[in-house]
Amino acid sequence: MAGRGRVSGSGVVALCLLFVSLVACGGRSAADGAAADVQRTLHRRAAAVLDRDRAAFERTGAPSWFGNLAAVPLAHWSYRLTALHRTGDRATADAELRYRLEGYDHAPVTVGRTLGLSRQDDGRWYVDSDRPARKSAQQLWDQGEVLVVRGAHSLVMGVGQSREALRGYADLADRAVPAVSGAWGTRWPRRVVVLVPGSLEAMARLLGSPASSYRGIAAVTTGETGAPARAPADRITVNPDAYGLLGPLGRQVVLTHETTHVATRADTNAATPMWLSEGYADWVGYRGSGRTPAQTAPELARAVREGRVPDRLPDDEDFGFSGDASRLARAYESGWTACRLIAERWGEAGLGEFYRAVGAHGKRAGAVREAMRTVLGTTPEEFTAQWRDHLRDRLG
Template sequence: MAGRRRGWGAWRVRVVVLWLLVGSLGSLVACGGRSGTDTASADVRRLLDRRAAAVLDGDAPAYARTGAPAEFSRLRALPLAAWSYRLTALHRTEGGEATADVELSYRVEGIDRAPVKVGRTLSLTERGDGQWYVDADRPARKTGQQLWDQGTVEAVRGTHSLVLGVGQSPETLRRYAGLADRAVPAVTEAWGGAWTRRVVVLIPKSLEGMAGLLGSPASSYRGIAAVTTGETGGSVKAPADRIIVNPDAYGVLGDFGKQVVLTHETTHVATRTATTAATPLWLSEGYADWVGYRSTGRTAVQAAPELARVVASGETPDALPRDADFGFGGDGAKLAQAYEGGWLACRMIADRWGEVRLGEFYRAAGAHGKRAGAVEGAMEQVLGTTPAEFTALWREYLRDQLG
């Protein structure tokens, strides 16, 4: 075996030498030059490096020398620890123009544990001085916008939060920070565990702005006050989640409703690493609502009016809500019933088995890794029951609490 290794090594060296000779010959034939595309790619990479350095240095004139200067002012309030570009493809056209496919990598200072990476498409022009300039910088195809794509970003730091908004007054952003700062300790008290205990809240101008950040039609989120984006089951090295608010729907809520919604979304941030494909939505959404309502003193009828109406009519649901019942684009009443049903299932666990067991059940379900058998295993392991027995208890609990 040793002899074979020596033979392979010698053969590999000969291949390398041959490659070097061929490469040298090629260089001589090409008179030492590189292809135009290679040269342009190198020049564009240098352009992107200068542009990234200008962002991090807060150097507006240096940024302007790379092109598209108006974008710089939109970014100035964003507290950045890192910002870089990686050129993935360059498409040249006639007339000294090109389109660059770029991966933008950035990290918000004190928030992101790992870089956020997003695709961008840059329109470029090679001008008379032989330098490339950025004419436009936009999200890549089928990629959501970043907040600065929608206007100048304003930032407010809270004790446990960073609120970033476009088209919002500083007073409005400070109110959001106050809500977030109350939500974080409430979630920590209920969930405990190792989580960042900080949240990032994005406030676009409107529902359309929210949809733009999510890369989806506005109709998908009409009436939805807020959502949380993040990597389900993400490691502790994943970028921080973002809570994205729909100011149209959130704005019509009273102070109580606004706090419950933001506490609900903050719960998703805290539980993200324990939430996997094995976690049913009735549990993840129900648990977030349970934390949101936990210390409010609201009765079941007050917090679950749609389900109370159904139960009062004698039509108690036969089964726990399915994942499909949580779709944003369907019947609003049925969506409310799904959330309320999940909340009451978690509330029942806390009442019957205790709050600690509820958290253990959540973690056990997510730790299963795949959906099949996850709930069954967690119920047996943590609650000492079966899905059939649990469903019967839940239906009885609905009638008792809502009847």
């Protein structure tokens, strides 16, 4: 009789047979084996995308959006399987897609994807569907064939747009980049990526938010605030519905404004109030335009003429799109006039130094007060009083 703690040879065989569906005796679990097989399929799929090899891609799964990527300049594309939910020869996989745009992204963009798979007769797993994960935004190629136009300082990618229209965006972006450098300096990448979807609804799907959040907003810049030098490039995503209503000056101001957000991103963080980040971007956008304060800030000018001079600079909440377009306009115009006042009294260099000093504080509490003390030699209370006088003088 076998002693305690020992199992006979025949007992080992019996145990292996009993649990063979879960554990390969002396080897890996069946679940681990399936996951490894799926990961290999995803490696082959990623290699096919980078090699532009449609036949190899189709051997891993349905063609899906492969053709939509043909013009997109990719330097990296990979999948990392994070979970596998298998039922027999069918499975659903959660994965991280990491991709990098050649010449623009210093690090890969990471997005969540959900893949439907089936196991074929040869034992390989085949991708039947590849879509954004739940709560993850679409990518541009999920929406259709991507057209690409390169500018001197820009990469413009669009779906549902003509090449001529995309060239117009590239021309505006190419003028925006040196304009921003002239105000902020040249210590930023000095390149921008512009995404132009086919509609407001398509824009919202790229940003993962309801379309109502962007109605009336011409463009949005997304990126990591306070980002290190090696990070994915910010994306300027255009709302073609609102952008199409603007005149030539308005379109240039919008692209310059958004490009300013790209340039200032490393110095923008939780310490930076929106009146400063949005006001500075508008100040750069309108810099050199020749427009008067009343022309640039019509809603605020109307309020001042009616005796409704703001008693404070706008809070972050004032920049939320609540359906009151006038309130939102006054918030942006208030930020612009505050930055304009700093540039007039302390110089353009002083405005840039103030912006950087606020961001260097790292946290909101005390950031503006400390930067006003060290850079401008004033206090928020004194500055607010000066700003209100400035509004009465320039807009009254």
